[in-house]
Amino acid sequence: MSHKVLRAKQTKKLIGRTIFYMFIVFIIMVILLPIYFLLSISFMSDQEAYDWPIPLGLSFQGEFKIEPVLGTSEYLVSVYSRSQEAYMSLIQGSKIDQMSEFLRNKTNCNVSEEKLNEAIAEVNALYETNSNRINTLTEEISNLEKKILSLNQNIIKAKRNLSIVEGRESMEAVEEKLRADLKQYEAEKEIITVEIEEKKAELTPLNSTHFKVFKNLFANYVTFFKVTRDSIPALMRSIQVALLTVFIALTIGGMSGYAFARYVFKGKNILKLSTLFVRMFPGIAIAMPMVIILAEMGFYDKPIGLSLVYSVGQIALTIWITASIFMGIPVELEEAAQVFGRTRVGAFIHITLPLALPGLAASAMYAFIGSWAETAQAIVLTQFNPTFPVVVYQTMVGAKGMVNLIAAGGVTMALPAVLFTILIRKYILQMWGGVKV
Amino acid sequence: MATLKLKNLSKRYGKTVWGAKDINLEVNDKEFIVLLGPSGCGKTTTMRMIAGLEEVTQGIIYIDEKDVTFLPPRKRDISMVFQSYAVWPHLTVSDNIAFPLRLKNLKSAEIEKRVKEVSSLTKIEEYLERFPRQLSGGQRQRVALARALVVQPKVFLMDEPLSNLDAKLRVKMRTEMKAIHKKTQATTVFVTHDQAEAMSMADRIVIMKDGSIVQEGSTDDVYFDCEDMFVAGFIGTPPTNFLSMELGEKNGKLLLVNSAFSFEPIGENYEILKNYSGKQVIMGVRPESMQVFKEKKPESVFSREVLVTEPQGSHQIVAIELDDQIVKIVAPPFPKVNPGEIVHIGFEHDRIMFFNPETEKRIRKA
Numbered sequence: 028m029s030h031k032v033l034r035a036k037q038t039k040k041l042i043g044r045t046i047f048y049m050f051i052v053f054i055i056m057v058i059l060l061p062i063y064f065l066l067s068i069s070f071m072s073d074q075e076a077y078d079w080p081i082p083l084g085l086s087f088q089g090e091f092k093i094e095p096v097l098g099t100s101e102y103l104v105s106v107y108s109r110s111q112e113a114y115m116s117l118i119q120g121s122k123i124d125q126m127s128e129f130l131r132n133k134t135n136c137n138v139s140e141e142k143l144n145e146a147i148a149e150v151n152a153l154y155e156t157n158s159n160r161i162n163t164l165t166e167e168i169s170n171l172e173k174k175i176l177s178l179n180q181n182i183i184k185a186k187r188n189l190s191i192v193e194g195r196e197s198m199e200a201v202e203e204k205l206r207a208d209l210k211q212y213e214a215e216k217e218i219i220t221v222e223i224e225e226k227k228a229e230l231t232p233l234n235s236t237h238f239k240v241f242k243n244l245f246a247n248y249v250t251f252f253k254v255t256r257d258s259i260p261a262l263m264r265s266i267q268v269a270l271l272t273v274f275i276a277l278t279i280g281g282m283s284g285y286a287f288a289r290y291v292f293k294g295k296n297i298l299k300l301s302t303l304f305v306r307m308f309p310g311i312a313i314a315m316p317m318v319i320i321l322a323e324m325g326f327y328d329k330p331i332g333l334s335l336v337y338s339v340g341q342i343a344l345t346i347w348i349t350a351s352i353f354m355g356i357p358v359e360l361e362e363a364a365q366v367f368g369r370t371r372v373g374a375f376i377h378i379t380l381p382l383a384l385p386g387l388a389a390s391a392m393y394a395f396i397g398s399w400a401e402t403a404q405a406i407v408l409t410q411f412n413p414t415f416p417v418v419v420y421q422t423m424v425g426a427k428g429m430v431n432l433i434a435a436g437g438v439t440m441a442l443p444a445v446l447f448t449i450l451i452r453k454y455i456l457q458m459w460g461g462v463k464v
Numbered sequence: 465m466a467t468l469k470l471k472n473l474s475k476r477y478g479k480t481v482w483g484a485k486d487i488n489l490e491v492n493d494k495e496f497i498v499l500l501g502p503s504g505c506g507k508t509t510t511m512r513m514i515a516g517l518e519e520v521t522q523g524i525i526y527i528d529e530k531d532v533t534f535l536p537p538r539k540r541d542i543s544m545v546f547q548s549y550a551v552w553p554h555l556t557v558s559d560n561i562a563f564p565l566r567l568k569n570l571k572s573a574e575i576e577k578r579v580k581e582v583s584s585l586t587k588i589e590e591y592l593e594r595f596p597r598q599l600s601g602g603q604r605q606r607v608a609l610a611r612a613l614v615v616q617p618k619v620f621l622m623d624e625p626l627s628n629l630d631a632k633l634r635v636k637m638r639t640e641m642k643a644i645h646k647k648t649q650a651t652t653v654f655v656t657h658d659q660a661e662a663m664s665m666a667d668r669i670v671i672m673k674d675g676s677i678v679q680e681g682s683t684d685d686v687y688f689d690c691e692d693m694f695v696a697g698f699i700g701t702p703p704t705n706f707l708s709m710e711l712g713e714k715n716g717k718l719l720l721v722n723s724a725f726s727f728e729p730i731g732e733n734y735e736i737l738k739n740y741s742g743k744q745v746i747m748g749v750r751p752e753s754m755q756v757f758k759e760k761k762p763e764s765v766f767s768r769e770v771l772v773t774e775p776q777g778s779h780q781i782v783a784i785e786l787d788d789q790i791v792k793i794v795a796p797p798f799p800k801v802n803p804g805e806i807v808h809i810g811f812e813h814d815r816i817m818f819f820n821p822e823t824e825k826r827i828r829k830a
């Protein structure tokens with residue numbers, strides 16, 4: 028093969044590879060971006076969450092500016108907004124304790140009273156040393172601002188007159204003059220505006236001081252748990268419900284899955300399909316009649332009652348997953364174990380079960396996720412002992428519009444399921460690679 | 465080592481399908497027996513009943529004179545090589561082999577020793593720490609073999625263990641397995657649908673059809689002395705030629721007649737056929753029991769034009785047409801016979817087999 032052809036081939040390969048990786052990265056972005064977005068919002072302060080555009084990167088500290096308000100004993104505190112690339116005024120006041128609390132709530136930064144006092148002392152000292160210059164500058168600025176005011180009046184006047192004379196015959200000369208005036212006023216205004224900017228730029232470092240404070244990233248989470256009623260017991264109950272559901276779904280569903288995979292019996296297909304029908308009914312519709320049944324059984328408002336209801340749907344899914352897993356494991360492996368010394372049950376436990384573990388882990392994960400985050404049925408089926416999703420839901424409804432708080436709730440809800448999945452990741456990943464036999 | 469005895473063993477699937485029917489068989493100590501038959505004839509069913517993996521519908525299984533019909537597999541003192549090998553994928557080779565020994569609570573030193581022995585016998589010592597997925601089909605097959613050998617069972621069962629190997633390896637493994645059997649002297653039941661495999665390995669071949677045994681005997685027995693037309697047609701490549709003949713009488717002598725030729729049954733054949741005068745019989749003659757001559761000889765019975773020839777190196781197969789039926793003859797490689805040539809054909813009379821056209825059974829001397 029000639030050099031050229033080889034080169035062309037390599038280039039082609041390189042292009043192909045690049046496109047492939049771009050595609051993969053794209054897919055990952057599509058999957059991960061919303062999650063990242065939720066996460067980063069959950070770490071944002073109120074002030075950040077309502078900035079537009081919402082900054083995508085996480086920030087770990089806030090930059091504040093404090094300046095005295097001339098003519099009063101009050102101070103103005105501003106915070107740097109990354110999306111506006113400018114300082115935004117937050118609060119003006121003289122009461123240090125109130126200001127500190129307000130700033131803490133608004134920015135999630137621990138702006139203590141001492142810090143504020145320190146900054147105020149600094150800015151006062153600055154003021155003392157530069158008072159002459161500050162005074163002249165403020166005076167100049169106010170003069171200039173007065174000029175602008177009168178210019179504005181002139182401009183408005185000229186515009187009004189212009190609209191009267193415009194288009195009239197024999198008034199061309201007047202119109203011409205008015206236009207010239209207007210142009211001049213505007214030019215003057217521009218010059219003065221620039222001048223004011225310059226003066227202000229000179230003034231700012233003279234009469235204001237900056238300070239940085241670290242952000243408390245988990246402030247929203249703390250707040251969330253504070254405002255959510257009964258959050259810890261609800262969390263415990265939810266974990267209990269989810270684990271119970273996993274247990275019930277895996278034992279009953281797994282056994283049925285095994286039966287479906289290994290035995291031939293009448294009506295197998297109809298039975299298999301009917302397990303799917305269960306999942307077609309909306310959970311909430313099943314929950315209603317369940318209230319009565321559970322109440323009669325004494326399981327209403329108890330974790331076991333909820334997990335029983337969840338199991339109905341989860342068992343069906345587990346049957347489907349485990350049946351296909353067990354079907355993928357040849358019967359001969361079990362039979363060989365029986366020939367070489369195991370009982371039937373022993374063969375199942377020592378041969379089939381370890382091979383089926385990835386599939387079982389996957390269905391455990393589904394069952395966990397499915398029962399952990401379920402809200403609608405839980406609202407119906409609990410009263411005094413709500414599960415975590417229910418209290419989160421209540422908080423979300425209560426915290427109308429507090430996006431960052433809601434995001435923190437959402438992340439908290441996802442966390443146990445994520446943890447559970449990480450714990451069994453070894454088997455789940457095996458499942459993805461397929462059962463190798 | 466031990467004997468195996470099957471008495472009236474039957475298996476019915478559902479209400480009507482008989483997987484195996486009335487199997488009677490005795491396997492002697494140290495014997496290597498092969499169950500041979502076309503696919504679906506009940507070989508696997510029979511073997512699985514012996515192993516205890518299939519419930520018996522009727523009959524009794526004895527191992528060493530002990531009734532094991534209702535014992536679970538692990539209590540039968542057997543071991544088995546599965547067609548799919550059934551090597552456990554989550555265990556290493558050495559764990560696979562040691563599995564049965566560990567369940568017998570042997571000391572670990574003893575286990576190690578026996579694993580070593582058997583892995584050197586089956587030539588898999590190098591792979592002991594590997595997982596089955598890291599092995600080729602042939603190596604996995606050896607692991608399955610080693611695992612079955614290591615328990616030193618009373619009866620050793622193998623269900624088509626070579627059928628998933630490529631042709632060359634299969635032939636090699638035949639020899640190796642035969643050598644292993646010679647060493648271990650294990651009473652063995654070996655299942656195959658490959659007659660060459662059966663003939664080259666068996667001490668005794670058991671031929672099955674539709675769930676029943678049709679003939680059992682040595683390789684020579686089932687080849688030269690077939691019980692019925694099925695066996696004659698099933699064993700041998702090319703298979704036995706079947707010619708429909710009528711027994712006539714001429715001048716007080718018996719005469720076998722068909723549309724193309726006639727000849728007089730001599731020697732044994734006369735004794736066999738003397739009561740069949742005027743009846744139809746089917747003459748079965750193996751391709752190599754026919755002779756092809758370029759010139760007319762006293763032995764030749766009829767002449768025919770050669771349809772095709774298939775040179776095979778060590779011999780040539782000559783095909784002729786007879787009554788709309790292709791008859792194949794295995795002839796020595798020389799002299800070369802060419803299509804279109806007229807050849808003269810004779811029979812080795814003492815190798816001819818006669819069958820009853822209705823029952824398809826062999827006609828023997830009264």
Ligand SMILES: Nc1ncnc2c1ncn2[C@@H]1O[C@H](COP(=O)(O)OP(=O)(O)O)[C@@H](O)[C@H]1O
Nearest residue numbers: 477481482483502503504505506507508509510
């Ligand atoms: N589990 C089963 N259910 C119903 N029929 C079966 C079953 N297993 C085997 N058979 C039938 O029994 C007969 C013998 O099968 P098998 O012993 O597997 O044959 P072979 O091993 O000789 O190919 C076949 O006709 C087959 O269809």
Ligand SMILES: [Mg+2]
Nearest residue numbers: 507508509624
């Ligand atoms: Mg079979």
